[in-house]
Structure formats: structure tokens, C-alpha cells
Amino acid sequence: MVVSLSANKERKFSYVEMSFFKKWYDVQSDEIKGKVKEFISEGRLEIINGGWVMHDEASSYYKHLIDNMRLGLKFLKEEFNITPKIGWFIDPFGHSSATSHILSQMNFEQIVLTRIDYLEKRYRMENHNLEFIYDPFGLGQNIFTHISYRHYNPRNKLNDYIRDKTITLSEDELKSICEDTYKTLLQESDAYRTKNVLLYYGDDFTFQKANYNYENIEMVMDYVNNNMKGTMKMIYSTPSQYFKSVFESGAEFEKHSNYDFFPYADGPHCYWTGYFATRANMKGLIKQLGLYLNITNRLLFEIYIG
Secondary structure, three states, X not given: OHXXXXXXXXXXXXXXXXXXXXXXXXXXXXXXXXXXXXXXXHOOEEEOOOXXXXXXXXXXXXXXXXXXXXXXXXXXXXXXXXXXXEEEEOOOOOEOHHHHHHHHHOOOOEEXXXXXXXXXXXXXXXXOOOEEEEEOOOOOOOEEEEEOOOOOOOOOHHHHXXXXXXXXXXXXXXXXXXXXXXXXXXXXXXXXXXXXXXXXXXXXXXXXXHHHHHHHHHHHHHHHHHHOOOOOOOOOOOHHHHHHHHHHOOXXXXXXXXXXXXXXXXXXXOEOOHHHOOOHHHHHHHHHHHHHHHHHHHHHHHHHXX
16 A cells, blocks of 8 residues: 555545554555554545454443553554544444443544444435434434445446456446446435535455555546546545535534444344354353453553552
8 A cells, every 4th residue: 555655646545454564564664564653644544443342233342342442542543643533334234322432432423334224224225315314322422424325336337347466457447337337426426415425435454465456546536526526536545535525515403322233234134143142151251341441541550540
């Protein structure tokens, strides 16, 4: 990613989980670390969420959620002097009101979700309500919520092309991909209340050969911007840039409170609920360890202030 962002100043990238980022960052040269800080200051590398991992929202104890976020945010503050304002929870199997509440208490302003029940997602699409103001416990602690139209790795011609570095396209094939992308984004825009569409591209492990991925998407962007003028414009963006555009649109959004997004089903008879009951012994040990951690924190805190 450092090589790819250095090659083209228009390119942008967003990073979420600090556990893997810190493993990589700690062994880099001062030159590479300097480039990372430069990209962050320019807004071309945007750190969102910032927790150690994108934590599970169903079975985890709330204090463990706080500790997970605190560990990653502490690193970001000390190393880059940044504090993310956007939560990014696109892969937990259902979403809890507790997570949104905790993030709002940490001064997060927006959160992005993906895995909600397929029937609710369909209903929200039909009512242009995939974005709304979420007050998790009805206490006036609002967090603006965006729910993705599809999964985080939508299966379409565009994503299949971006992922595969071996594909060489003819002019007709490129046109077909761009026309398919246009129809897809037009459909997605109807489910939201502004003219801005947040396009996810890539998939797990996609950016191991990042230059190929960027070069592929840039071919599509150039074709759309040169041949579909006045109907659609594709630009590199970041979540914060997207939300800025949404808020500047002047659109009004509904408010929802006092409910979560459980249980999660991604299709008929496909409920992802096994994790509520599995690995009881491991979960018990985690709770016990968490209790010891909490006791230690309290002892240290009381010794410090005493």
C-alpha cells in the first residue's frame, strides 16, 4: 500500500484493525514510518475504527469491548496523534446497541454496519432508510449509521475484475463492466437519501498486490468519467469524505432507538446464532481473565490517586 499510494497522489486507502497494522508498522524503517504519517496527514490513508480488532458484538462482555477499543486507540493517539470518529463494523454477525452506545460515549460520530437481517435490509432499501440516526438506548446519544447495500465484497463484474491481476480487457469487455457498474450504482443510490454512493471494492486479501487493484479500478473510473459525463462521477474517497458529502446534501434522516440487529440471518433459514451457545468453557475463561484484569486496573488506579 505504501508503494501504491506513493505512485499516485489521487489514491486513497482506509485501515481498520490495529493488531495487524502495529505488527507491520513496528518493524518498518523510519523512512516508511514517515511516509505513513505523511499519508495520514494528507488524508490519503484514513484510519477508521481503530480498535485492536473489529470485535464481536454478540457474546463479548462490554468491558472487554472497551478494552479492545482502548488498546488500539491508545496506540493511534501516541504514535499519530489521531482519534478516529468513524466506527467500521462490517463483519460481526449482527450488531448490538451496546457497541454503538459505547462508541458514542467515545465520541465516535458515525458507524458503518453490514450484517443485518436480510428482510430488514430489504425493507430499509425500499424505504430509502439504509442511513439513519441511531440512539441505541434512547438516551440522546446519537450516532449516524450507514448500512451497506450489499455485503462488504459485492459479487459483480467490477469486483471480479479488480481482484484478478491476470485479466486483460478488450474495449467491449471494459464497456460491459462499466455499464454493469453504472446500473448497479444507480440501483443502490435509490436505497439512500442522497446522490452519493459509497462503493466498496476489493475483498479479503485483495490488496496484497495493490498496484494491480488500483490500476484496474482506475481503468473503470477513467471510462465512466470520460464516457458517462453528467450522469455519474467516480472518485477515490474515504469514509469521512463520504459522510461529509452526505451531511452537506441537506437530506433529512429518520431516528431509531432502543433496538439492536439480532438475530442475524443472511437468507431464509440461515440464522447465524451458533456463537451464542458454543465454546462455553473458553468464554468462561475469558470472563474470568477479564475480571482479573478489571481488578488489577482498579487496584492500580486507586494506588495512583492515593
